Amino acid sequence: MWELHSDKILNLIKEGKRIDGRALNDYRKVSIQRNAFQNAEGSARVLLGETDVIVGVKFSIGEPYPDMQDEGTILVGAELLPLASPTFESGPPDEVSIELARVVDRGIRESKAIDFKKLCIKEGEHVFMVFIDLYAINYDGNLFDACSLGALASLLDAKIPKQEDGKIIKGEYDGKLKLSRKPLLSTFAKIGTTMVLDPSLAEEKAMTSRFSIATTEDDMISALQKGEKGSLTAQDVSDSIETAIIKTKELRKLL
Secondary structure, three states, rough: OOHHHHHHHHHHOOOOOOOOOOOOOOOOEEEEOOOOOOOOOOOEEEEEEEEEEEEEEEEEEOOOOOOOOOEEEEEEEEEEEEOOOOOOOOOOOOOOHHHHHHHHHHHHHHHOOHHHHHHHEEEEEEEEEEEEEEEEOOOOOOOHHHHHHHHHHHHHHOOOEEEEEEEEEEEEEEOOOOOOOOEEEEEEEEOOOOOEOOOOHHHHHHOOOOEEEOOOOOOEEEEEEEOOOOOOOOOEEEHHHHHHHHHHHHOOOOO
């Protein structure tokens, strides 16, 4: 079935068209529900076309890393629930979920959006660790951008818990987490010789390469990730970066 879809998609792409009628550099319809879950310090649900993800942010207190005694950190995990796709299975994280988590993590971390020093409670002893949990509810392509949007929306609303003697005081907060930048991913699929933004599942089945770019509102590139076995030209890369900078500015308006 996917082979028939792929042939149709490839033929349409050659004509500058897409199977769902979008332009090559258009996102599907985006819907963001912020503060979706009350038991998290920050949360969001994102619909990107039929792709449906939820993201939750929780704070924990832990010991700092040996080489960062006065800094907290973020930890991103992704769970691809079997209800999202028949190809997802229960159990330990696989390569797909690990890559998803790492790319979302790197886009946030390397943008310097969060000042990790401000997450330090007592140098060398206690720091805040910010857990960002990504859950796929329905998979119809491009989990990267959907999870990136959900992570940013959740962080923008995240409340820092009050703590005393290295322990969190449940239900009490000490202001919001401050972000100096708003990093977002834009993901492209190469189908034939053409790069298309925000691939649907059918388009992912037809692609030879995937390229994700994390950019900020001040046009900083904080992460790049290439997936699949196909190649990219220098023009593919430069055109995608230019498009990503423009399109993420549009997405930020939804936040």
